[in-house]
Amino acid sequence: MTDLTPREIVSELDRFIIGQKEAKRAVAVALRSRWRRKQLDDDLRDEVYPKNILMIGPTGVGKTEISRRLAKLARAPFIKVEATKFTEVGYVGRDVEQIIRDLVDSAIAQTREYMREDVKANAHKAAEDRVVEAIAGSDAREATREMFRKKLKAGELDDTVIELDVADTSNPMGMFEIPGQPGGGNMGMLNLGDLFGKAMGGRTTRKKMTVAESYEVLIGEEADKLLDDETVTRTALDSVEQNGIVFLDEIDKVCARQETRGGDVSREGVQRDLLPLIEGTTVSTKHGPVKTDHILFIASGAFHIAKPSDLLPELQGRLPIRVNLRALTEEDFVRILTETDNALTRQYTALMGTEKVEVSFTKDGIAALAKIAAEVNQTVENIGARRLYTVMERVFEELSFTAPDRSGEAVTVDASFVKKNLGELGRSADVSRYVL
Numbered sequence: 018m019t020d021l022t023p024r025e026i027v028s029e030l031d032r033f034i035i036g037q038k039e040a041k042r043a044v045a046v047a048l049r050s051r052w053r054r055k056q057l058d059d060d061l062r063d064e065v066y067p068k069n070i071l072m073i074g075p076t077g078v079g080k081t082e083i084s085r086r087l088a089k090l091a092r093a094p095f096i097k098v099e100a101t102k103f104t105e106v107g108y109v110g111r112d113v114e115q116i117i118r119d120l121v122d123s124a125i126a127q128t129r130e131y132m133r134e135d136v137k138a139n140a141h142k143a144a145e146d147r148v149v150e151a152i153a154g155s156d157a158r159e160a161t162r163e164m165f166r167k168k169l170k171a172g173e174l175d176d177t178v179i180e181l182d183v184a185d186t187s188n189p190m191g192m193f194e195i196p197g198q199p200g201g202g203n204m205g206m207l208n209l210g211d212l213f214g215k216a217m218g219g220r221t222t223r224k225k226m227t228v229a230e231s232y233e234v235l236i237g238e239e240a241d242k243l244l245d246d247e248t249v250t251r252t253a254l255d256s257v258e259q260n261g262i263v264f265l266d267e268i269d270k271v272c273a274r275q276e277t278r279g280g281d282v283s284r285e286g287v288q289r290d291l292l293p294l295i296e297g298t299t300v301s302t303k304h305g306p307v308k309t310d311h312i313l314f315i316a317s318g319a320f321h322i323a324k325p326s327d328l329l330p331e332l333q334g335r336l337p338i339r340v341n342l343r344a345l346t347e348e349d350f351v352r353i354l355t356e357t358d359n360a361l362t363r364q365y366t367a368l369m370g371t372e373k374v375e376v377s378f379t380k381d382g383i384a385a386l387a388k389i390a391a392e393v394n395q396t397v398e399n400i401g402a403r404r405l406y407t408v409m410e411r412v413f414e415e416l417s418f419t420a421p422d423r424s425g426e427a428v429t430v431d432a433s434f435v436k437k438n439l440g441e442l443g444r445s446a447d448v449s450r451y452v453l
């Protein structure tokens with residue numbers, strides 16, 4: 018849970034996403050509403066429902082990215098699901114509950130990660146003891162241990178190879194489905210490795226590695242020992258119920274439009290199946306029941322053909338906040354390429370830097386990249402900012418391959434570099450359909 022104000026949340030999102038102000042504001046308010054709800058008295062708190070959002074906009078303009086970044090900011094469990102998945106053959110109504118089960122699984126992994134961070138200091142000490150013991154032997158005198166401990170801290174032992182008993186995380190017994198268990202899917206699955214692993218105090222395996230390598234492994238292992246599974250699970254379940262975010266993509270594709278019949282029946286069925294989750298229900302998972310009442314749902318779709326008003330009225334009512342995201346322009350592409358913290362120009366420069374090739378971009382080089390991306394989007398198919406990835410990959414193809422032979426060189430990506438590496442591709446819709 019974060020106590021950032023809406024303005025602060027938007028400014029954090031600005032670091033990664035260009036434009037789309039309306040959507041950023043909406044998610045910021047939704048997150049702040051959670052914080053406000055937490056401040057209320059118990060009885061009122063249960064009455065306040067999340068401000069679920071419907072994001073409307075073409076593909077690749079930042080809908081998922083905004084939601085994912087928001088979740089990261091709030092340390093909230095997050096899952097993205099395509100609503101159309103449930104129209105596939107073989108799916109039945111209750112399968113939508115799997116969304117919550119998957120959310121729980123990822124929350125457990127995430128919670129463990131965060132809690133690991135918290136216990137790391139203690140784990141560090143325990144890992145150090147194990148390394149020293151592996152080097153000095155278990156019956157070494159305290160003075161000897163101390164001497165090794167000092168060397169260890171100074172990094173002098175990093176390349177020493179030691180043998181250690183570490184937890185065996187491989188699972189030869191695999192997953193075992195218990196026949197006749199109701200609920201299907203994961204409910205009836207038991208991980209025998211988990212079961213026996215715990216019952217028998219964990220299997221271990223003897224491994225050779227350098228001290229430097231062993232450290233990370235041991236810290237992870239020691240941290241896990243300090244964390245008890247029950248606390249992790251309890252915290253994760255609570256986090257899902259109070260902070261969870263479900264991103265439901267392609268919701269427009271499960272709209273039943275009035276003029277069509279047939280296949281649409283199953284689509285409306287999917288909406289009906291999803292409804293209880295959004296309205297608030299209890300889903301049973303192998304870790305315990307989860308109430309979905311306060312999970313934030315962000316539904317999204319292009320709504321090119323169907324309209325939001327084609328959604329089931331009950332569903333419309335549960336997605337009260339509507340925001341439009343606009344298609345991205347050439348100018349947006351220039352900004353996306355340069356201004357965000359994770360801008361592609363930065364990524365490529367850093368990646369080539371690992372080969373000691375110094376890449377720099379000129380203004381006209383970036384303008385050329387943005388222009389081509391915008392043109393191909395227009396002539397072939399508009400896939401939004403995703404086009405930048407394919408264009409960049411193509412422009413860098415040659416350099417990516419030859420970089421190891423060009424160590425020490427400087428490469429300037431200007432308009433002519435872009436032109437040279439794309440050749441006629443950008444100009445021909447027929448060719449770019451396949452390569453860009």
Ligand SMILES: Nc1ncnc2c1ncn2[C@@H]1O[C@H](COP(=O)(O)OP(=O)(O)OP(=O)(O)O)[C@@H](O)[C@H]1O
Pocket residue numbers: 033034035036037075076077078079080081082083266267317345353357401402403
């Ligand atoms: N406005 C933007 N600013 C910066 N990067 C963006 C923007 N829009 C999209 N991107 C980048 O493009 C990629 C695709 O965006 P995203 O996954 O958010 O698409 P989307 O709108 O959710 O589309 P879809 O509904 O098809 O999943 C991401 O890697 C994202 O970082």
